[in-house]
Amino acid sequence: MRKYALGLDLLNDPQLIDEYVDLHKNIWPEIKASISASGVLNMEIYRFENRLFMLMEVDDLFSFEKKADMDASNPKVQEWEQLMWKYQSAIPGAMDGEKWVLMDKIFEL
Template sequence: MKKYCLALDLVDDPDLIAEYEHWHKAGNGWPEIKDSITGAGITQMEIYRTGNRLFMIMETEDDFDFSRKGRMDELNPKVQEWEQLMWKFQQPISWAKEGEKWIIMDKIFTLTH
């Protein structure tokens, strides 16, 4: 298993943030999106929010590859439709590269005992 933590910002508008959260409540997401996530080898995903900053934790199979997931998404019309819808709410973090949404975070601390 691998674990990744990613960050993304939402447009800082309370109505848009509420609508974004609505789309992510149980039963409101599209089943094709869940299928594309699990089909790429993502076994667990959680998204947290503070203000307009999102934080995602992903657990994946050992052979998970972001490039492969990206190629799969490009070929999936339903995923492309979902991504277009989500861009209404999302904005890249200021240091993101062109076209980049979710940014992989660097782990800087681990508590061990």
């Protein structure tokens, strides 16, 4: 099992942040199914202010490329991703159009 950490910012608007949190408390079942089908075994998102941190544990067959291909061909995922841009802001250093940015592990105990 591999583990990835990713970061993303939200727009710094308390009402939008509350909406985003509410949407993730009741994530669409199609999105949950899509995440699992891509090989993600566990996914957690943490928030401080408008900064998000995601921790993903994935199976040996998972790849970001495969997930991107699956997402691109899934209309419900595309609908979800379009909705999420209402709340999200690329983290400093992200490339154009990039949402979640892979973080480098710098310490492990």
